[in-house]
Amino acid sequence: MPQLKAPARTHIPLWQRRVFAKTLVFALVIITTNVLGSYALKRGLDGVGVLKSLSPLPYIHAFANPWVALGVVLLICWLCSRLALLSWADLTYVAPVASTSYVLSALVGRFWFNESITPAHWLGIFFISLGASFVALTFPNTTRPRGGR
Amino acid sequence: MIPMLACLVVVPGAVGDLLMSAAMKKHGEIVEWSPSAVLSLAVTLGRDYYVLVGIFAMAVSFFALMALLSAAALSFAVPITACSYVLDTALAKYLLNEHINWQRWAGAALVAAGVALLST
Numbered sequence: 599m600p601q602l603k604a605p606a607r608t609h610i611p612l613w614q615r616r617v618f619a620k621t622l623v624f625a626l627v628i629i630t631t632n633v634l635g636s637y638a639l640k641r642g643l644d645g646v647g648v649l650k651s652l653s654p655l656p657y658i659h660a661f662a663n664p665w666v667a668l669g670v671v672l673l674i675c676w677l678c679s680r681l682a683l684l685s686w687a688d689l690t691y692v693a694p695v696a697s698t699s700y701v702l703s704a705l706v707g708r709f710w711f712n713e714s715i716t717p718a719h720w721l722g723i724f725f726i727s728l729g730a731s732f733v734a735l736t737f738p739n740t741t742r743p744r745g746g747r
Numbered sequence: 748m749i750p751m752l753a754c755l756v757v758v759p760g761a762v763g764d765l766l767m768s769a770a771m772k773k774h775g776e777i778v779e780w781s782p783s784a785v786l787s788l789a790v791t792l793g794r795d796y797y798v799l800v801g802i803f804a805m806a807v808s809f810f811a812l813m814a815l816l817s818a819a820a821l822s823f824a825v826p827i828t829a830c831s832y833v834l835d836t837a838l839a840k841y842l843l844n845e846h847i848n849w850q851r852w853a854g855a856a857l858v859a860a861g862v863a864l865l866s867t
Contacts, residue, residue: 681767681792686776689768689839690847693832694854700865722864729857732850740846741772 614737617686621738624683625695631676632699633706639669687738694733701726752815753827760808761834766801768843773797825866829859 642665660666683692701723707713715723770792777788792798815824836855839845 681771681798682777684768684771685774688845689764689843690836690845690851690855692768693764693835694851694858697832697858697862700862704865716867718864718867722861722867725857725861725864727861729854729859729861731854732857733854736848736850741844 617738621683621687621691624679625692625698625734627679628676628683628692628696629699629702631672631679632696633702635669635672635676636699636703637669637706638665638672642666642669688740691733691736691738695730697726698730701730749815749819749823752811752818753824755811756808756815756824756828757830757834759804759811760828760831761838763801763804763808764831764835765838765842766797766804768839770795770797770801772843826863829862829866832856832859832862 642663643660645663645665661670680692680696704715704719704723708715774788774791774795812824812828815827832855836847836851840847
């Protein structure tokens with residue numbers, strides 16, 4: 599009686615799974631800190647008023663607003679996590695995947711603040727999501743061997 | 748004035764991204780996350796000319812965007828920034844030697860089109 603062979607399964611090496619998992623975590627941190635940081639900064643600057651002066655003092659004074667300070671801290675976290683992700687992932691991977699924050703910002707505006715989203719905006723959300731998915735399915739690193747410092 | 752500001756948003760932004768990426772590629776993958784290792788990394792990166800010039804380029808891009816927003820409509824200013832995805836991809840291919848397959852080109856083009864549509 600012929601032996602039935604189990605269907606071949608795609609084997610992803612452990613180190614590649616580790617890179618994908620780490621990349622996913624950092625991409626989520628980048629996207630979240632970008633959306634929350636921009637929101638906090640916008641909310642704080644709305645309270646501060648228009649900054650038109652060339653003097654740095656009004657900008658420094660704006661930091662006294664807790665929302666502005668929180669926004670700046672979150673955007674510093676965004677920059678640090680982006681740098682960390684760039685230490686093992688390509689720029690052509692990080693930039694499109696991080697652009698998902700545009701989608702999240704639009705959806706927060708729609709469902710949290712009841713802002714209207716036009717058909718062109720929905721099409722834009724679809725394009726960004728599709729583009730980020732295309733890139734996210736590629737391996738993050740095309741230039742270096744695995745491992746590092 | 749407005750075309751010059753648009754160039755000052757896109758080109759230094761892409762150059763800043765490129766320099767940051769080059770600096771991190773040069774450093775290698777971060778695998779140590781203890782406070783002392785992170786502090787040591789911050790000191791190392793703080794002395795790296797690629798990082799310093801990259802931050803300067805990104806600051807130029809940011810302030811040019813502020814100036815552009817004060818001179819042009821939002822629906823013009825933000826879609827212009829979407830060009831940076833395609834420029835980043837081209838620069839990364841030729842200067843960072845990243846292997847760009849059709850998925851990455853398509854991804855960058857779709858994201859650029861999406862950002863442009865989202866800001867209309």
